[in-house]
Amino acid sequence: MSFMEGILKQNKPVWDKCIATTFVQEMKEGKLPIEDFKEYMVQDSIYLKNYARVYGKAIYHAETLREIQLYYSILSFVTDTESAIRLNYLRQFGMTDDDIEFIAPLPENQNYIDFLFETAKRGNGCEILMAVLPCMLSYSYIFRKLAEEPESLKSRYWDFISDYADDRYADSCKEWCDFADKKCGSLSEAEQKKLESIFERAGYLELDFWNMAYQRKKA
Numbered sequence: 001m002s003f004m005e006g007i008l009k010q011n012k013p014v015w016d017k018c019i020a021t022t023f024v025q026e027m028k029e030g031k032l033p034i035e036d037f038k039e040y041m042v043q044d045s046i047y048l049k050n051y052a053r054v055y056g057k058a059i060y061h062a063e064t065l066r067e068i069q070l071y072y073s074i075l076s077f078v079t080d081t082e083s084a085i086r087l088n089y090l091r092q093f094g095m096t097d098d099d100i101e102f103i104a105p106l107p108e109n110q111n112y113i114d115f116l117f118e119t120a121k122r123g124n125g126c127e128i129l130m131a132v133l134p135c136m137l138s139y140s141y142i143f144r145k146l147a148e149e150p151e152s153l154k155s156r157y158w159d160f161i162s163d164y165a166d167d168r169y170a171d172s173c174k175e176w177c178d179f180a181d182k183k184c185g186s187l188s189e190a191e192q193k194k195l196e197s198i199f200e201r202a203g204y205l206e207l208d209f210w211n212m213a214y215q216r217k218k219a
């Protein structure tokens with residue numbers, strides 16, 4: 001089993017917990033109130049802007065041009081492909097990315113951003129990669145599982161679900177995992193353990209993020 005295959009296996013339980021959150025279940029069933037989805041979209045727009053900033057540091061640490069191109073391909077997904085549907089929803093809510101600049105992140109979002117910035121500040125290239133990958137890989141895992149369920153097809157959020165369940169996105173995730181295997185797969189056991197814990201921490205921050213919009217409304 002490769003380094004990344006091991007990591008994906010270890011993190012399946014936390015990603016399954018993300019699927020089990022009320023937010024994700026209600027989204028699948030189409031029952032999620034649009035106000036909750038709006039809050040998620042707004043917070044996600046704040047998150048993604050800050051997420052993209054971390055790639056500045058990843059690229060700085062890059063050892064080859066190929067590596068820079070790889071980071072650029074992830075960044076391009078975040079700022080173009082992924083943003084198209086997000087901007088569409090923001091437009092429906094009468095908002096643009098400019099409006100997002102005036103909104104503060106909720107605590108769970110801020111925690112996740114702090115973790116990314118902290119890892120970018122102190123970490124090496126592999127550590128930064130482990131902090132950013134769960135964002136990309138967990139969504140492919142979660143939304144492909146959702147898309148397998150017939151209920152999702154009838155959901156008002158199907159456009160959002162199908163975008164992340166896309167085969168091309170899954171292929172890109174595979175490419176990013178292969179890159180991580182090449183870059184980090186031959187490190188010592190102690191170094192790999194450290195990387196595993198960074199990856200796992202990011203997975204739990206993803207879980208907090210899914211719980212965030214729902215909990216705040218119901219509190």
Ligand SMILES: Cc1ncc(CN)c(N)n1
Nearest residue numbers: 044047135136139206209
């Ligand atoms: C919080 C979060 N995590 C992951 C993704 C998917 N790139 C996202 N849009 N937002």
